[in-house]
Amino acid sequence: MSENKEKSAWSAKNPYMSKITECYVLNGEGSRKETRHVVFDLGDSGLDYKVGDALGVLSENPEETVNLLIETAGWDESQIVSTRSGEVTLREALKKDFEIHRVNKKFVNSLSEKVTSSGMRITVKLIESYREPVAGSGPNWMGGDAPLQSELLPSIPGDDPVGRVDTLASDPKAMEDYIWSRDYIDVLRDFDVNYSAEEFLELADKLKPRLYSIASSHDAHPGFVELTVGIVRYSHHGRDRGGLCTVYLADEVEVNETDVGVFMSPTKSFVLPADTSTDIIMVGPGTGIAPFRAFMEQRIYDGGSGKNWLFFGDQSEKTEFYYKESIESWLDEGHLYEFTTAWSRDQAEKIYVQHRLKEHGARIWEWFERGAYFYICGDKTYMAKDVHRALIDIAKEHGGMSDEDATYFIEKTMMKEEKRYLRDVY
Ligand SMILES: Cc1cc2nc3c(=O)[nH]c(=O)nc-3n(C[C@H](O)[C@H](O)[C@H](O)COP(=O)(O)OP(=O)(O)OC[C@H]3O[C@@H](n4cnc5c(N)ncnc54)[C@H](O)[C@@H]3O)c2cc1C
Ligand SMILES: NC(=O)c1ccc[n+]([C@@H]2O[C@H](COP(=O)([O-])OP(=O)(O)OC[C@H]3O[C@@H](n4cnc5c(N)ncnc54)[C@H](OP(=O)(O)O)[C@@H]3O)[C@@H](O)[C@H]2O)c1
Incomplete structure (x- = not known):
């Protein structure tokens, strides 16, 4: 097999084992956020990439979550189990092969079996304490002349375990609210249920890789790949928790x-224009700046004449001005034609990138008319939708279009036909 063919075999199932050479916080002191610049050494992997690509990262569960889960469930950590990694100890499986940091719906739904059967166990215990078991009949509450269940069990109040499980199973909103802040340890404690390790592994989700937009150009950083990672941290029910991959990168990786x-x-789609004389507008608030750091490095390396306009924003200029030095030197050297910021919390009213786009609407429209590409990266749920709406408003106001025509221009002409409105949103 040729060396190249072998090298291209790295995948989610067969990842290259890289070392991180840098993992520093980009935020200034006093920030509410923790965003890190993370550099991976590609060593002798032969891995290559282009700007716009993403890196898949495989992570592991925190040691303390693994320990607490084993302890709470009462499992033997050295038990051998079968996983996608082969025959491994239960501890290893819980560390590397399953997502144990957030409970899934399948597990919560499985509680109905467990809670009912533990109700049965309570009944049996009550019966046994009522009367001596009949020889040969076993602890069967229906056997002999045992009292009826209704005589032994208190009536079920609304918040008893069976009622709670029924509510979770039948009310999607209650289910979402419940699983949002909990992991398996919370649920085992909440419902006082027992699962064997095999039952648990059958229900838990397999650990999935996370994707990150690459923040470097390989031409500018040969042999390395760099990311901009927003660390997800939160605290619920008296324990600090967080995102699987981001907390792993921040806290566990040495x-x-x-x-x-x-x-x-x-x-295939989030790529620079082939013609380096084409102008580009990049909108990347927060971690959305990642691919645009890469784009800038590549455009400088390629040396084309196309202009670059970057919109960036986050909470505060003092604490979230990521890559400030690079941006200032791109501006000084004329590589960045224009840099527009939206610091959302540096004044009483919120200022977001879409507000800045609209303020500059007339010039954005001119750039569109001259064939500029428009890129957006970052939050999919709110920011990308609002920016999309702002583009339609700009086409209406400065292109003199009706709402319908402006929507057609942005969504069909620019996005689908000309493929110069490109998104990397998550
Ligand atoms: C193509 C692509 C590119 C991406 N690029 C980047 C990038 O450049 N930089 C970057 O940082 N991310 C990026 N992401 C997101 C990234 O893949 C991960 O989703 C992110 O880092 C979180 O992963 P995690 O494993 O740390 O968190 P997970 O374990 O997956 O948990 C995240 C989940 O935690 C939940 N959550 C958040 N806050 C709370 C809270 N307070 N209470 C309870 N639950 C909460 C949310 O449901 C959230 O979805 C990208 C995603 C895609 C698909
Ligand atoms: N899957 C995950 O778990 C995960 C992990 C990390 C990030 N993310 C997502 O990726 C996004 C990026 O996170 P980030 O920390 O880099 O940045 P972010 O939270 O998107 O914040 C960046 C800037 O965008 C602003 N903003 C908030 N709502 C907006 C809107 N509707 N339109 C335009 N701007 C808006 C923020 O302002 P204010 O904060 O002042 O409102 C802030 O100034 C997050 O929104 C998050 O949803 C997801």
């Missing part, structure tokens, strides 16, 4: 020590 599995996730 720089130049730990092996971290990675693979490339190439994009």
Whole structure:
């Protein structure tokens, strides 16, 4: 097999084990956020990438969550179980192969079996304490002349375990609210239920890789791949918790020590214009700046004449001005034609990137008319939708279009036909 063919075999199932060489916080002191610049060494992997691609990262569960789960469930950590990694100890399986940091719906739904059967166990115990078991009949509450269940069990109040499980199973909103802040340890404690390790592994989700937009150009950083990662941290029910991969990168991985599995996730669509004289507008608030750092590095490396306009924003200029030095030097050297910021919390009213886009609407429209590409990266749920709406408003106001025509221009002409409105949102 040729070397190249072998090298392209790295994948989610067969990741390259890379070392992280840098993992520093980009925020200034006093920030509410923790966003890190993370650099992976591609070593002799032969892995290559282009700007716009994403990196897949495989992570592990926190040691303390694994320990507490084993302790709460009363399992034997050295028990051998069968997983996608083969025959491994239960401890290893819980560390590397399953998502144990958030409970899934399948597990909560399985409680109905457990809670009913533990109700049965309570009944049996009550009966046994009522009367001596009949020889040969076993602890069967229906056997002999045992009292009826209704005589033994208190009536079921609305919040008893059976009622709660029924509510969770039948009310999707209650289910979402319940699982949002809980992991398996919370649920085992809440319902006082027992699961064997095999039952648990059958229900838990397999650990999935996370994708990150690449924040570097390979031409500018040969042999390395760099990311901008927003660390997800929160606290619920008296315990600090967080996102699986981001907390792993921030807290558990040791720089130049730990092996971290990675693979490339190439994009076909989120690419720079082939013609380097084409102008581009990039909108990347928060971690959305990642691919645009890469785009800038590549455009500088390629040396084309196309202009670059970057919209960036986050909470505060003092604490979230990521890559400030690079941005200022791109501006000084004329590589960045224009840089527009939206610091949302530096004044009483919120200022977001879409407000800045609309303020500059006339010039954005001119750029569109001259064939500029428009890129957006970052939050999918709110920001990307609001920016999309702002583009339609700009087409109406500055292109003199009706709402219908403006929507057609943005969504069909620019996005689908000309493929110059491109998104990397998550
Ligand atoms: C193509 C692509 C590119 C991406 N690029 C980047 C990037 O450049 N930088 C970046 O940082 N991310 C990026 N992401 C997101 C990234 O893949 C992960 O989703 C993110 O880092 C969270 O992963 P995690 O494992 O740490 O969190 P997970 O364990 O997956 O948990 C995240 C979930 O936690 C939940 N959550 C959040 N806050 C709370 C709370 N207070 N209470 C309870 N639950 C909460 C939310 O449901 C959230 O979905 C990208 C995603 C995609 C698909
Ligand atoms: N899947 C995950 O778990 C995960 C992990 C990390 C990030 N993310 C997502 O990725 C996004 C990026 O996170 P981030 O920390 O880099 O940045 P972010 O939370 O998107 O914040 C960046 C800037 O966008 C602003 N903003 C908030 N709502 C907006 C809107 N509707 N339109 C435009 N701007 C808006 C923020 O302002 P204010 O904060 O002042 O409102 C802030 O100034 C997050 O929104 C999050 O949903 C997801």
